Amino acid sequence: MMQIEKYKTEIEYCTLERCAFCREGCPSWEQMRFETYFARGRMYLIQGILNGDLKLNKEIADVIYSCTTCGYCKDMCEAGVPTTDIYEAFRKDLVKNGFAPLERHKKLVEYMKHDHMRNPYGEEKTKKYEWTTEFSNIKDKGELVFFGGCTMPLRSPSTLKNMIKILHAAGKEIAITKDEWCCGSIGLRIGDIKFAEEQAKHNIELFKDMGAKTVMTACAGCYRTLKKDYPEILGEKLPFEVKHITELLVEILKINKLPFTEEKEKTKVTYHDPCHLGRHMNLFEVPREVISKIPGIDLIEMKRNRKNAFCCGAGGGVKSQFPDLAINNAKDRIREAIETGAEILLSSCPFCIGNLNDALNEMASKIQDKIKVIDILDLIALKIQEK
Amino acid sequence: MEKTDLFNEIVRIVPIENASIKDFILYSYRKDWGVIYRSFEFKKTIEHSPDIVVKPENTEQIVKIFKLANKQKIPITPYSGGTGLLGAAIPHYGGILLDMKSMNKILEINEDDMSVRVQPGINLEFLNNELKKKNLILGHDPWSRPSATVGGCISTNSVGYRATKYKSMGEQVLGLEVVLPTGNLIRTRAIHKSSMGLDLNRLFIGTEGIFGVITEAVIKAFPLYEKRNILGFTFENFNKGFETVVNLFKKGLYPASLELEEELPRTSNTPATLQIVFEGIEEIVDLQTKMLKGLCEKNGGRENRARSVKKKWEERHIGFQKLAKRLGLDNYVKYHGWDLNVGLPVPFVKEFRSKSLEICRKYNINVLYVGIWDHPGDFFIGIMFTPEQGESAIKAHRELVEEVHKFGGTMETVHGVGLAFKRYMEKEHGIWGIDIMKKIKQALDPNNILNPGKQIDIK
Numbered sequence: 001m002m003q004i005e006k007y008k009t010e011i012e013y014c015t016l017e018r019c020a021f022c023r024e025g026c027p028s029w030e031q032m033r034f035e036t037y038f039a040r041g042r043m044y045l046i047q048g049i050l051n052g053d054l055k056l057n058k059e060i061a062d063v064i065y066s067c068t069t070c071g072y073c074k075d076m077c078e079a080g081v082p083t084t085d086i087y088e089a090f091r092k093d094l095v096k097n098g099f100a101p102l103e104r105h106k107k108l109v110e111y112m113k114h115d116h117m118r119n120p121y122g123e124e125k126t127k128k129y130e131w132t133t134e135f136s137n138i139k140d141k142g143e144l145v146f147f148g149g150c151t152m153p154l155r156s157p158s159t160l161k162n163m164i165k166i167l168h169a170a171g172k173e174i175a176i177t178k179d180e181w182c183c184g185s186i187g188l189r190i191g192d193i194k195f196a197e198e199q200a201k202h203n204i205e206l207f208k209d210m211g212a213k214t215v216m217t218a219c220a221g222c223y224r225t226l227k228k229d230y231p232e233i234l235g236e237k238l239p240f241e242v243k244h245i246t247e248l249l250v251e252i253l254k255i256n257k258l259p260f261t262e263e264k265e266k267t268k269v270t271y272h273d274p275c276h277l278g279r280h281m282n283l284f285e286v287p288r289e290v291i292s293k294i295p296g297i298d299l300i301e302m303k304r305n306r307k308n309a310f311c312c313g314a315g316g317g318v319k320s321q322f323p324d325l326a327i328n329n330a331k332d333r334i335r336e337a338i339e340t341g342a343e344i345l346l347s348s349c350p351f352c353i354g355n356l357n358d359a360l361n362e363m364a365s366k367i368q369d370k371i372k373v374i375d376i377l378d379l380i381a382l383k384i385q386e387k
Numbered sequence: 388m389e390k391t392d393l394f395n396e397i398v399r400i401v402p403i404e405n406a407s408i409k410d411f412i413l414y415s416y417r418k419d420w421g422v423i424y425r426s427f428e429f430k431k432t433i434e435h436s437p438d439i440v441v442k443p444e445n446t447e448q449i450v451k452i453f454k455l456a457n458k459q460k461i462p463i464t465p466y467s468g469g470t471g472l473l474g475a476a477i478p479h480y481g482g483i484l485l486d487m488k489s490m491n492k493i494l495e496i497n498e499d500d501m502s503v504r505v506q507p508g509i510n511l512e513f514l515n516n517e518l519k520k521k522n523l524i525l526g527h528d529p530w531s532r533p534s535a536t537v538g539g540c541i542s543t544n545s546v547g548y549r550a551t552k553y554k555s556m557g558e559q560v561l562g563l564e565v566v567l568p569t570g571n572l573i574r575t576r577a578i579h580k581s582s583m584g585l586d587l588n589r590l591f592i593g594t595e596g597i598f599g600v601i602t603e604a605v606i607k608a609f610p611l612y613e614k615r616n617i618l619g620f621t622f623e624n625f626n627k628g629f630e631t632v633v634n635l636f637k638k639g640l641y642p643a644s645l646e647l648e649e650e651l652p653r654t655s656n657t658p659a660t661l662q663i664v665f666e667g668i669e670e671i672v673d674l675q676t677k678m679l680k681g682l683c684e685k686n687g688g689r690e691n692r693a694r695s696v697k698k699k700w701e702e703r704h705i706g707f708q709k710l711a712k713r714l715g716l717d718n719y720v721k722y723h724g725w726d727l728n729v730g731l732p733v734p735f736v737k738e739f740r741s742k743s744l745e746i747c748r749k750y751n752i753n754v755l756y757v758g759i760w761d762h763p764g765d766f767f768i769g770i771m772f773t774p775e776q777g778e779s780a781i782k783a784h785r786e787l788v789e790e791v792h793k794f795g796g797t798m799e800t801v802h803g804v805g806l807a808f809k810r811y812m813e814k815e816h817g818i819w820g821i822d823i824m825k826k827i828k829q830a831l832d833p834n835n836i837l838n839p840g841k842q843i844d845i846k
Contacts, residue, residue: 013711017420020468023534033489045411059411078712079712
């Protein structure tokens, strides 16, 4: 039996009532602009497979993997068709039938399984912890464990250094293990789940050994995986709480623990909701609350925000397999941010920030002069450093 | 012409990434929104793949495509939002499918003229939001606003929630640029009135692309309202509510939106709910509201709670999706059903309502609701039935249409004709009416390449 068969009714509904309210705002449709590339068309294709009109093939796999699994269509569907769950189920079918993982995804999975790596970037495991060397106050064990993930330590370690400065200023101490594996998000999103259970078990054992009461992460993808997917994979509640860094920051800022400088002039910023934090985990207001508590900051919302936010284009394995699609969406998102008049585009996911910056680097220099893309952590650190 | 040869010809006209003959692309263009659900007389065989999908970017490309298709006698089907309900955008004979959604630019907003010039693939919701920035709004507000396009709405002459004030989409058209099937281009003058003979815009309004494909449209924009009042009243029965609506119009009180609905109606004395929306200048809206309340009170209408009335209005674009969720998708997909939106001379509405319930009762068909939408003469009836009741539902539908015509009415006021209602066109327009249409079609499209099989059949 195929995994998608359990969604037969939902698929049938979507192919009967083809309202297409999921179209305007779907990142893959925005770039490809054929019916096939948004939920209505994808559901119809999947039904074509189920009723035997179409056969599984590499091209259909490409269509399904061109979705960033941002969840916009799922949220737009008032009838409740769980589109992204259906895609993830179908991806498992594609893996099972040998049409996936796609070429580049295969490589990522290999890297993650490699004992010297355990990250999808193909970097040596030790490189993930290089950023910690300048901090003597990071412990090996403790109640507040920080899970660094792969993207931030390997691609934007300066943000992690900023985080430590902020936590230090707030009097918070964290513990970090040097044996964490990739959270497993990539495998889960691309449907190669065999290894995900092993990854989850490995990481959970580490956290337990460290005495974690809270596991915190600054990555939206890791956050979703730890908090939502781990209990589902294991079929049981986790023995610790999972928090995103913004949830800790809001607690810190509520009791006014950061030594911000007084600001005379306002800086206009806007905020990009990472899909894995917002639509997937309903964490829309917490990051905004954090931003609102930074002195001298004027938050202006983009036209599409919160549940309606436009995906940066990187998720669901798209960044690695279809880099142009990811970059082109990010360019659209940057243009939308510039329309607000903001000088800074903030986000709270290293993967979104990386993709947005990759896009910005490809754009004309006059656009690059207009806006910077940084993490909320970087902005806070800047405001503290100025004191 | 072989598919690959056609592809090679087409990509001389459009960029290669704008055309596809791949099965997985073609497959997703096999139908529009819900044709099977509504047009129960058809089976799945109505679905059909095109031979090629083309996304034109400009008028010149369409002119070239039409010239090629006309020479080679290849059918062309225009397709935009894909939200038509009656199959007008289904590529019934294969051939070239023109996906118009890439022609989606706003070309000019003319604030003094209160008009906007757009490409046909622009989405209504997006356009409305852009107009709001200039203190203007779009008058057209159909159920499908989040996904429908201007070109599709003109081609079906569709009607939306605020058509009481702003009328059908067709009546909002000022000027059009159209590519004719032979590849010739016409552009009508985008002005508010003309007495210079035949209004050529009308050839392309509601004719679902059988005479030409709209490549540009100038449509009216309206002032952004200062105030909007959404009001709801419950009447003892349909007739009381209906009389109130008639009086409302006789007083010259034209709301933006009007809906009188009777859920699960019996023959008499099922409560009916009236929803009225006024929008415009604050003082006028307040006065209209006061007068409406007086009229409703006279007929025993009780005002409904503001919160529930507002909620119903705000959820107008997602009503059926919510219904489906409430019923459970597994229940929902088991049923078939349709809405009939008919236009009647106002004096016959009450009689038609009784007659329609009688017909449905005769065939044991479950009526979900009946009511009035936009105008006192615009009557709707919604039914649901199991697949086993299919034959009875077809008979009931045919009898209802007979009755509409007997009363001098029109059988559809909202959604168009497409494939589904083609069978009723001769009844609706008469032999000579159809003859005119066929002659126009033959004159403009001698090879019958443009959207063949829709509305009328040409040998």
